[in-house]
Amino acid sequence: SQQGEEDPQALSIQEGENATMNCSYKTSINNLQWYRQNSGRGLVHLILIRSNEREKHSGRLRVTLDTSKKSSSLLITASRAADTASYFCATDPSGSARQLTFGSGTQLTVLP
C-alpha cells in the first residue's frame, strides 16, 4: 500500500532556483528516506532522517521532518540541470528494517 504521498506530482524550475518537494504519510514511522531516480534507471538513496530528528543536511539537500504533521520536505538548493529526475519518499513504518513503503514521486525538471 502507498503510504507516502509526494506533492507536487511535477515541478519545473530554472537552473539556480531552489526546489521543494513535500511528502505526507499516515502512520507512525521509524525513519523517512528520500530517493532519486533518473529516467529508466534504478533508485538512488539520498538521505535518511530518523523519527527523532527534525532536520538533516547533505550537500545541497536539506530534509525536514515534522512527525506531528506526518510530513517531510526535501529542499534542493541552487538546482542544476543534472538534478532533473523523479524524487520519492519512503517510510519504514514498522521499524522492522524489512520493508519500505514508497510514494508515487515528484518529477522535477530543471531547465538550463
Add this chain to the structure above:
Amino acid sequence: DVKVTQSSRYLVKRTGEKVFLECVQDMDHENMFWYRQDPGLGLRLIYFSYDVKMKEKGDIPEGYSVSREKKERFSLILESASTNQTSMYLCASSFSVRNQPQHFGDGTRLSIL
C-alpha cells in the same frame, strides 16, 4: 560501493512463457526485495526475503514466485507471463538492521507480447 546487478536491462517475452529475472548483490545484505514500477502507481512490493530460503509476500504477489537459494541471489519468477505483467522490475537489497537504506539495481524493463 554496493552493487546490485539485474541480469537484463530489457526483456521481451510471450504470453504464457515462464520468465526468470535474476538479481545479485555483493554486499552480504540479508534483505532482498522485488518491486514493480508502473506510471502513476509508484513502486509496489512483490516479494521480499530476509534470509536464505526465506520469503514473504508483499503487496502484489499474485502471478509471481521467488527463489533465494544463496544469500547474494534473489530470483523473481513469472510462472505464466501475461500482458498485465509488462512493467519495470526493480530489485533492491539492504542490511537487516534499523535505519538502513535500500540499494537498487538499474531495473529490467519487461515486455510481455
